[in-house]
Amino acid sequence: MTRATTSLKTYNQDCSDCPIRHRAVCARCETDELERLEQIKYYRSFEAGQTVVWAGDNMDFVASVVTGIATLSQTMEDGRRQMVGLLLPSDFIGRPGRATSAYDVTAATDTVMCCFRKKPFEDMMLNTPHIGQRLLEMTLDELDAAREWMLLLGRKTAREKIASLLTIIARRDASLQLSVADGELSFDLPLTREAMSEYLGLTLETVSRQMSNLRKEGLIVTEGKRHITIPDFDRLLEETGDDSDGGFLM
Amino acid sequence: MTRATTSLKTYNQDCSDCPIRHRAVCARCETDELERLEQIKYYRSFEAGQTVVWAGDNMDFVASVVTGIATLSQTMEDGRRQMVGLLLPSDFIGRPGRATSAYDVTAATDTVMCCFRKKPFEDMMLNTPHIGQRLLEMTLDELDAAREWMLLLGRKTAREKIASLLTIIARRDASLQLSVADGELSFDLPLTREAMSEYLGLTLETVSRQMSNLRKEGLIVTEGKRHITIPDFDRLLEETGDDSDGGFLM
DNA sequence: CAAAATCCTTGACACAGATCAATCCTGATG
DNA sequence: CATCAGGATTGATCTGTGTCAAGGATTTTG
Known part of the structure; x- marks a missing residue:
């Protein structure tokens, strides 16, 4: 298994491990669509504990976790914190159509993300219906997970x-x-x-x-x-x- | 304001109050698309307290709340229950691509729902991209609401x-x-x-x-x-x- | 190798919310 | 008009988890 410490170079040379292609977004993409995704994609790596974006910050990209684990959290004024998302490899971050992040995104372990600049990604979604469909599937799965999590928080x-x-x-x-x-x-x-x-x-x-x-x-x-x-x-x-x-x- | 007690007839004659058209799914539909939606749509009403579907039951429709309030809940083996969805007028119920309901759906008040048989609705989604887009928007909103709810359950x-x-x-x-x-x-x-x-x-x-x-x-x-x-x-x-x-x- | 920094464990005690139980409304029914 | 039923309120008590505090284990730093 590819480790979080693998250099970015590895991915830029051969993206076959990149989940955005294989599992998250583009399983059904044709060659030219992959080509376009390739052009707007870049990698970022984070150390354990590092914050990726703060709630309210501008977020001009969407991304997919390649290796490592990231979390979404909300913080109350007095400091109480609740995690609301746990992102494992191949999970998707970022909401098309929203400029800022609603949550703190934090790297729980050393993490590599595959990022896409938001504007071109949204443009591509419009011309490529199955990307939108895939995103809908993923979002529905996340919603189910959130509801299971609510049962845990409320009653267990x-x-x-x-x-x-x-x-x-x-x-x-x-x-x-x-x-x-x-x-x-x-x-x-x-x-x-x-x-x-x-x-x-x-x-x-x-x-x-x-x-x-x-x-x-x-x-x-x-x-x-x-x-x-x-x-x-x-x-x-x-x-x-x-x-x-x-x-x-x- | 239309009351929950309004007869279904009102809606069948004039669907201008039907939220599936105006807010939920079809804000951007053309005349012939509205026509097709019209053909696969029907209404159901429920009394306060009545169960619409049980978790695990087959659910061959998707729907939109017209009037009244419905809830989604999960139950644990020993009877502990947690609500995981609160559906107000214009909210959408049902997941395209899943045959059974994952939750108990219950009418909290007298409720009227505008239902669409699932298969034709899914077919229509494939040919009408903006219905899928709208569904994605709605699902993302629900996910945000669920996450706000998680903060409430976990920390308030x-x-x-x-x-x-x-x-x-x-x-x-x-x-x-x-x-x-x-x-x-x-x-x-x-x-x-x-x-x-x-x-x-x-x-x-x-x-x-x-x-x-x-x-x-x-x-x-x-x-x-x-x-x-x-x-x-x-x-x-x-x-x-x-x-x-x-x-x-x- | 010592010192410091993290992260984790454990204990003592307090308290918010659960549980068990009784009573009270208020609208429905005969 | 009296009775009843379902929901709501309130009280007494119990308990699971939070809070505060001390100390241990492991890794990092100098």
């Missing part, structure tokens, strides 16, 4: 929230998954306790305590601060409060 | 949640607004305490208590169970925890 206990987050990350980012064998699954958690707490609507202390509980009960095994092994994925699933037959992410 | 206090809900309803459904004069604003709350609690991720007792508090402090005045007057809208706004210059809904 701290323990259920943690279990849910772990299963969501394990399922969504296959690239994190280092090993899978008869129900065992192992990966590096790409979020700090603080980022987890912002995702879950908890304090970082509660996150830490619940992680410890899951550890003591053998539902997860930790190695260092970030590496996590889930010995029995199904057993963890039972702690999420979700229907056993899985939701939209299955 | 019960008091802030109530104040937020009141301002959201007051702003979103102009039809509810009976009187407006120098900051005073009056409307019929279209939700029961229970529905409010499902929206806010609270129990109905907490909703009731916080409503009482706001009443005692003069932030709201109630008349009967549902009628609410907000003597000073800006003062209530200060209780929401939101930035004073308003969010996306302004």
Whole structure:
């Protein structure tokens, strides 16, 4: 798997890993459309913790995450923060038709994004209906994810929230998954306790305590601060409060 | 203002109130496109409390709320419920490209919906790009609303949640607004305490208590169970925890 | 290698909101 | 007009999570 530390040069020479082509936007593009996308595209990389744009800032591009993880967050006047989007590789950032970002966009890990200047991208959308269609599909998926997230925030206990987050990350980012064998699954958690707490609507202390509980009960095994092994994925699933037959992410 | 009790006949004879034409889908449609929409459209009405579709049920139509209020909710195995969508007149229901509903759809008040059989609607979307574009816009707006809602669920206090809900309803459904004069604003709350609690991720007792508090402090005045007057809208706004210059809904 | 900086863990205690339970409206029904 | 039913209110108590605070582990810096 391509690492976040791979130089940009790699991508400029051979864009075959670029998700905007292959998964996000242009799976059905013809050669000349790819050519046009190629012309308006550029890469940016960010270090873990770096802010990509602040809420309210002008945002003259749309982008797709190539490697790493980015987050969307909202902040209240008194500093309370809530994450409202978690962007994994191939996820799309930016809203055509809006000049400024409504959220803080932050790189949670070292991140590479494939950016398109907004104006030419919007022009291209007009002439290429399936890009718009693809964008609609992606937006509907994000809306479903947001609604699942609302259930988590509104009704789940701290323990259920943690279990849910772990299963969501394990399922969504296959690239994190280092090993899978008869129900065992192992990966590096790409979020700090603080980022987890912002995702879950908890304090970082509660996150830490619940992680410890899951550890003591053998539902997860930790190695260092970030590496996590889930010995029995199904057993963890039972702690999420979700229907056993899985939701939209299955 | 057209009432929820207006007979369907009114609409079949003259669809000028039908929001699917005017606001939701077809603002830019030509005559022959309107003609085609007309052919695949039908109306359904529901009484307050009635379920429109259950989560997981087959849903062979998409629709637009004409009058009344509908809700989307998720239920956990043990009965915990979280509302994830509040649909006011002109709002759109149903996801093209998905056969079943992911949520319970319920009529919160007496409701009339303008429905389109899904297959012909999807066919029409393919030939009429601006319908897809409009749908993308609407979906992006819903996503923004969902994210604002996530902040509410994850980080706001019960008091802030109530104040937020009141301002959201007051702003979103102009039809509810009976009187407006120098900051005073009056409307019929279209939700029961229970529905409010499902929206806010609270129990109905907490909703009731916080409503009482706001009443005692003069932030709201109630008349009967549902009628609410907000003597000073800006003062209530200060209780929401939101930035004073308003969010996306302004 | 020491010092500093992050990030994480754990404990003690407080409190907002949940739970359980009783009562009160208000409009509908006979 | 009395009764009933569904919603709303209020009270007493409990509990999960937040808050405040101390300390530990790991990585970075000089």
